[in-house]
Amino acid sequence: xxxxxxxxxxxxxxxxxxxxxxxxxxxxxxxxxxxxxxxxxxxxxxxxxxxxxxxxxxxxxxxxxxxxxxxxxxxxxxxxxxxxxxxxxxxxxxxxxxxxx
Amino acid sequence: xxxxxxxxxxxxxxxxxxxxxxxxxxxxxxxxxxxxxxxxxxxxxxxxxxxxxxxxxxxxxxxxxxxxxxxxxxxxxxxxxxxxxxxxxxxxxxxxxxxxxxxxxxxxxxxxxxxxxxxxxxxxxxxxxxxxxxxxxxxxxxxxxxxxxxxxx
Numbered sequence: 461x462x463x464x465x466x467x468x469x470x471x472x473x474x475x476x477x478x479x480x481x482x483x484x485x486x487x488x489x490x491x492x493x494x495x496x497x498x499x500x501x502x503x504x505x506x507x508x509x510x511x512x513x514x515x516x517x518x519x520x521x522x523x524x525x526x527x528x529x530x531x532x533x534x535x536x537x538x539x540x541x542x543x544x545x546x547x548x549x550x551x552x553x554x555x556x557x558x559x560x561x
Numbered sequence: 562x563x564x565x566x567x568x569x570x571x572x573x574x575x576x577x578x579x580x581x582x583x584x585x586x587x588x589x590x591x592x593x594x595x596x597x598x599x600x601x602x603x604x605x606x607x608x609x610x611x612x613x614x615x616x617x618x619x620x621x622x623x624x625x626x627x628x629x630x631x632x633x634x635x636x637x638x639x640x641x642x643x644x645x646x647x648x649x650x651x652x653x654x655x656x657x658x659x660x661x662x663x664x665x666x667x668x669x670x671x672x673x674x675x676x677x678x679x680x681x682x683x684x685x686x687x688x689x690x691x692x693x694x695x696x697x698x699x700x701x702x703x704x705x706x707x708x709x710x711x712x713x714x
Contacts, residue, residue, distance in 0.1 A: 491666035492693035
């Protein structure tokens, strides 16, 4: 079982960008560093976020050249997340972390 | 007559120290066994034993992830299509050196596969169900070796 995540700079950036999208408390799962260097010494990260309402979005921490700022792109909803991720241990851990199961 | 251990403080101390070391050693082994029970078996040298053919055949991308990864990493190949990129990821799983590492954002253990000759790195979940990425790291072998708790040697 995954341990509580440490607060990496990438996690802090993702949390800030999620707050801008109205998502406060959340749990990440199926995350992955993607090798691409971002300004500020960060690294691109892909993955999924679960919010307290049970909604799941896929995301990619990236750099927006036009806005010269970090962004989550793509950021997309996953329909029927419970069925989609039913067999994913990390999704189940995320649900437990948010008290959803 | 008093026992030897009572008469010789030095000998008694040595015996107590040996007993303490034995207890600590056993406790350490117990901890390692518990930790490894939930992890992928690791061989000497850091390599791991996994059913790579099953993973390459059955692992899936989570919704939207193949498209996103192809869009972000496709030009590194070059891979001309999502299906070529996907096939390459599965080949990396089949032929790459297998190791484990820790995903820093979720603190979840991952399986990694790295083929030095083509500089391809693929990641999958510990249970081998989900492919989490494939790309060509700029720093090659040094990148996969530098991943958190990487067992790549």
